[in-house]
Amino acid sequence: AVQRDNLKAFAEENLRLLKESRENAQALKEADIRKDEFLATLAHELRNPLAPIRNGLQILRMAPEGPRAEEVRGMMDRQLTHMVRLIDDLLDVSRVSRGRIDLRKARMSLQSAVQSALETSRPLIEDNRHNLILDIPETPLWVEGDLTRLAQVVSNLLNNAAKYTPPGGEIRLTMREHDGQADIEVADNGLGIDPDMLPRVFELFTQADRHLDRSQGGLGIGLALVSKLVEMHGGTSRAVSEGAGKGSTFTISLPLSDTHGEFAGEGLQKK
Numbered sequence: 386a387v388q389r390d391n392l393k394a395f396a397e398e399n400l401r402l403l404k405e406s407r408e409n410a411q412a413l414k415e416a417d418i419r420k421d422e423f424l425a426t427l428a429h430e431l432r433n434p435l436a437p438i439r440n441g442l443q444i445l446r447m448a449p450e451g452p453r454a455e456e457v458r459g460m461m462d463r464q465l466t467h468m469v470r471l472i473d474d475l476l477d478v479s480r481v482s483r484g485r486i487d488l489r490k491a492r493m494s495l496q497s498a499v500q501s502a503l504e505t506s507r508p509l510i511e512d513n514r515h516n517l518i519l520d521i522p523e524t525p526l527w528v529e530g531d532l533t534r535l536a537q538v539v540s541n542l543l544n545n546a547a548k549y550t551p552p553g554g555e556i557r558l559t560m561r562e563h564d565g566q567a568d569i570e571v572a573d574n575g576l577g578i579d580p581d582m583l584p585r586v587f588e589l590f591t592q593a594d595r596h597l598d599r600s601q602g603g604l605g606i607g608l609a610l611v612s613k614l615v616e617m618h619g620g621t622s623r624a625v626s627e628g629a630g631k632g633s634t635f636t637i638s639l640p641l642s643d644t645h646g647e648f649a650g651e652g653l654q655k656k
């Protein structure tokens with residue numbers, strides 16, 4: 386009987402392993418498909434700005450001081466900035482996934498990160514004639530953080546809000562403190578996110594179907610970077626949306642560096 390039990394256990398274990406390896410193969414296949422799709426998107430996104438840049442060059446060559454010269458130079462500058470941003474994101478994401486990003490942490494106020502993010506994202510927000518509403522406390526919220534990286538996080542959220550909200554929409558940035566944490570929330574009243582996509586938005590290469598102007602496209606790495614960078618600061622990221630067409634709210638929470646309770650040890654008396 387013992388032998389029969391052993392045999393049965395052995396068969397069951399084999400079956401489990403077989404099932405597991407089938408599931409692994411399926412997961413690998415799906416990752417492979419996502420990678421192919423990503424490569425196609427990457428090629429498109431890098432190719433797209435080149436045509437207007439080439440046209441711009443042609444126009445400038447024919448009429449360097451013509452009436453459209455200034456406008457053309459501005460357009461070329463925007464297209465190049467977009468390309469540089471895509472490539473920087475790509476480099477960052479590969480560094481993050483190999484654990485090669487070093488944070489330069491220092492005591493900083495979250496307000497300074499938001500300020501810097503606003504400088505980066507304002508042009509896109511204004512181009513789309515969005516109404517930007519800020520709700521930021523005056524008292525600095527201090528964190529141990531990398532100013533450039535946290536600004537990048539906030540700017541990615543603001544850019545997405547601008548990209549995925551039809552012109553004239555509303556973008557609300559709120560900062561608040563609670564329980565030794567600081568929350569930064571970026572809410573929009575734009576396209577929203579499908580419930581089945583919502584749990585995966587922070588994963589690499591996740592993108593909804595595109596019905597958007599390609600000039601505002603991306604690679605599906607912005608939010609993956611957001612969540613990694615926030616994680617590296619000991620924080621968390623989350624996304625909420627009531628569904629398609631109902632807007633989205635992205636919130637990051639970061640530990641504050643000197644909350645009132647933090648340095649008060651057990652034995653300390655409150656005055």
Ligand code: ADP
Pocket residue numbers: 545546547549550573575576577578586591592593594602603604605606607608609632633
């Ligand atoms: P990208 O914007 O380059 O596609 P992201 O990683 O920044 O990549 O975002 C992933 C996907 O999440 C987007 O393609 C989009 O479908 C969805 N998304 C992100 N932010 C928003 C938002 N504010 N409103 C609606 N959808 C969003």
